[in-house]
Amino acid sequence: MQTPQVVTIAGSDSGGGAGIQADLKTFQARKVFGMSILVALTAQNTQGVQESLPIPCSFINAQFASLADDFQIQAAKTGMLFDQDHVQAVADNYRNFSFGPLIVDPVMVAKGGHPLLQKEAIQTIKTELVPQAYAITPNLPEAEVLTGSKIRNKEEISKAAATLQKMGARNVIIKGGHSDGKEATDFVLMEDKSSFQLSAPRIQTKNTHGTGDTFSSCITAELAKNSTFKEAVIIAKKFIQGAIEEGISVGSGHGPTNHWAKLSEEITVKEIVE
Template identity: 40%
Template sequence: MNTKNYQYPSVLTIAGFDGSGGAGIQADIKTISALGCYATSALTALPVQNTQGVRAVYPIPYRVVEEQIETILDDIFPNAIKIGMVHTGELVYTITDTLARYPDVPVVFDPVMVATSGDTLIEDKTIATIVERLFPLAAVITPNMDEAAILAEMPVRTLDNMHYAGEKIRKLGCRSILLKGGHLDSQRLTSLYFDTQGNVHEFSFDKLETNNTHGSGCTLSSAIASYIALGDSFLEAVVKGQEYVHQAILHGCDVLAGKGNGPLNHFFNPQQLTKYGLA
């Protein structure tokens, strides 16, 4: 019988489904795997969608979500957790009540609140529950400019707006925030990371002219969780996560996959599954 001397760094993703493979739990699993971690998952909803949009959403019973999370935590305990869209207050309570028993696991939360069309996806009371329950639980939250505008209750269109909005959101109880600047009207896109000490770090990338960005937010939050699982600090994980997403978009710019907004190339430079020695 072979002796088991090693373990994989694992990341649990709690998110919705995307049958087209570009976003949601599929993008999360691809990202976590491409970065050398072991992916586990708990499904929160079953959207029927492709690269052109969402046709319907079928919810997963809350008790089933709870059982999925508990079953994974009982067996393959994660080094980090990524949470995607939570569309109801009841789902927020289900997730936070379950994870509250494991306060030492770093959580990366992608607060998906606004569709590409600009429509708000969740109700105000759900947003309030997210702020009250999920924000204190999360090590890093990753809102885009539209989501930051909702959370800060102000327009967020410029870099100056982002600085001000980030400070307002930080006071809502977040430990750290990566405010993504992908919607800035400029050829140079800037994101801001407000760290646990209140410092602000600025990151800029050249804008890539492509519509193959479906799932970029899911991918970024999963990449940050993966780097945390691999032992990086929150700041290091944020830096590496952004670079990974930039390269994944760059290497997928010239690919036709679907008739709408295409996916990233998650496997532009896949890493071997990492193993580390058991204590």
């Protein structure tokens, strides 16, 4: 029995709060062995992204082949994929190698507003990557871009999730961090068409850099340990809530979450009956 092994396919955050760095910290905290396939580099800190640089697609291919040649990867996730060519390279490689269930986190904009995905790549994500997704984890603005529709209430969230499932994603999580209200509520549509909500108290803090990366990488880690999808999502919600609750202070802008925090107990699970 080998140690559970996972890989993140994303961009590097030199400030350590998001991207590959947040994913690897999460993998370590959840006791799986984490690997990485770098798609892009960024020069960034808590104040924002100053520059970004794509990795040559040929080197992305080489990273996939290298890992496939030696490791038994049981789950994977994507993050920042930069542009159309890089999305295509990742999608093509994922068809060729068996890395287990794929969690697609469709990262589009950094916390400070810097674009992390070129607009022409959105269609490639929809047609090439989403159909390979075991689960997709957009926030509300990302879900609006992918579905081409406004999301203003619970009914529209449910409709958007169904649209993403029709695109090919087996499971859908639309995160509620960008919504208003005292609680941050995520909507989860599962492969069998059942759905539920995950809610947690909204914490007033600017230190939320990398929350989406951390959440999706925790799901990836739990799947590699043979958790069910629902179990993995609930643990991930507890993990990211704890990481925000037990905050740390670094930098002068949007700081990162705390990857060594304990799981939060402030999570409510509500089944949705149609």
